Amino acid sequence: MRNVGMLDLQAESDLFRSDIRSAIERVLDHQRFIGGPEVEQLEGTMADVCGRKFAIAVSSGTDALLAAMMTMGIGRGDEVITTPFTFFATAGCIHRTGAKPVFVDIEPDTFNIDPSKLTAAMTERTRLIIPVHLFGQCADMERIGEVAGRQPGLSVLTDAAQAIGASRKGQPACSLGFATTLSFYPTKNLGGFGEGGMVLTDDDEFAQRCRMCRNHGETSRYHHEFVGGNFRLDTMKSAILLAKLVKLQEFNAARRRNAARYGELLADLPVQPPVIRPENESVYHQYSILCDDRDGLMAHLRECGVGCGIYYPVPLHLQECFKDLGYKAGDFPASEEAARRILALPIQPMLSDEDLQHVAGCIREYYTSK
Ligand SMILES: Cc1ncc(COP(=O)(O)O)c(C=O)c1O
Known part of the structure; x- marks a missing residue:
């Protein structure tokens, strides 16, 4: 695998x-x-x-x-x-x-x-x-x-x-x-x-x-x-x-190339790739998509040998240590929705095109098998 x-x-x-x-x-x-x-x-x-x-x-x-x-x-x-x-x-x-x-x-x-x-x-x-x-x-x-x-x-x-x-x-x-x-x-x-x-x-x-x-x-x-x-x-x-x-620029460029390739590979899949404003050049520290049934997709990707991660599963206003601040669920809907639906895919500079195709292929497999 x-x-x-x-x-x-x-x-x-x-x-x-x-x-x-x-x-x-x-x-x-x-x-x-x-x-x-x-x-x-x-x-x-x-x-x-x-x-x-x-x-x-x-x-x-x-x-x-x-x-x-x-x-x-x-x-x-x-x-x-x-x-x-x-x-x-x-x-x-x-x-x-x-x-x-x-x-x-x-x-x-x-x-x-x-x-x-x-x-x-x-x-x-x-x-x-x-x-x-x-x-x-x-x-x-x-x-x-x-x-x-x-x-x-x-x-x-x-x-x-x-x-x-x-x-x-x-x-x-x-x-x-x-x-x-x-x-x-x-x-x-x-x-x-x-x-x-x-x-x-x-x-x-x-x-x-x-x-x-x-x-x-x-x-x-x-x-x-x-x-x-x-x-x-x-x-x-x-x-x-x-x-x-010395290699920072080269690595950041590789991350951007990987992101552009994911853009092509994921285009017809039911996931939302990162939205980058035209005035921004991102360095894709993470490539975080929004998707439905996130936990199911994550489990499938892991079975396929694809690493992935959730940044971040619990927004900070709902953290135990900040409960004295008085916030509650529903106070920040966009953050809470992101925490439910976000999933970061591998984007690091050492990936090959075959790696990216494998990741996209596994995502396709998950949603077509459902
Ligand atoms: C957004 C953000 N702020 C702060 C930090 C803290 O950095 P460090 O882990 O070096 O203390 C990190 C990294 O982990 C981060 O991602």
Whole structure:
């Protein structure tokens, strides 16, 4: 049986094996495991790739969100708006600062936060909006920026964990909004050998304070202006990411080719492929379709050796840990519907045309046999 996996990290790693070995050797030679030259090199290169003035490498995508919010002074009494249809970290970090997460439903086709619903969720306590560029496609940053701009002191921090290399109207996704966060979790489009993340911004003062925040708010050795954390990214991981960064564009292009091919192969099947707005270039971190009888299709695909996944089965407003926020089922119909009907198919860059045909063939088989 043909196996088509969601990931092929082994095959990807093999492409970099010798470069990664050399990068590790260099770190072993200089022994600066924390704050070594590769950290700054990675920050410089990523700032260029992302069209930003400053990049601050941190310990994970979660810590990038947390450090950015701590640097902004978000805390108790503040409200932060985000989407309920995202990875948990986005809202989890809002809660961890002491602020209140306020959810706004998504557009049913792009799965990104719906800008037309923002105003109704805003109060005088709203300090921040966190759109998420879900599955590699940019949220509608112009309309979000326009709503945010109407309230003084309200900024936009973008969670671009899934959108490295994506663009909107020709601008890099990571260049949009006051600041952006990234994740280098191994399964991400630029995945490291362990945890990692980044904060990007054009604001000089914010960048400087975020650097302090990642190092316990230290101004000089053992002098702390405010409480931050240990949010540093190791030198070894930075060196490995630098080696892998070389192929980011090529890998993203392969994901886009795979998506275009799925578009052809799935055209006459009763599933809805991802809807990408004309102004967006997605990097397809996930290729998520909407389908009926999702759980039946998923079980069939697994029997056929096709990996697939549900991102995300429970919207965040219905999570046990957020029950004190007072939301209930039915509050965000588009998110709840997506959670019921969404299914991510393999899209990773190592897939062959035969793999894609196999996936589409298995979906066809499922719906014709019903
Ligand atoms: C949208 C989103 N935000 C935040 C994160 C958190 O990143 P990390 O797993 O690196 O902490 C992830 C990734 O897992 C993500 O997909």
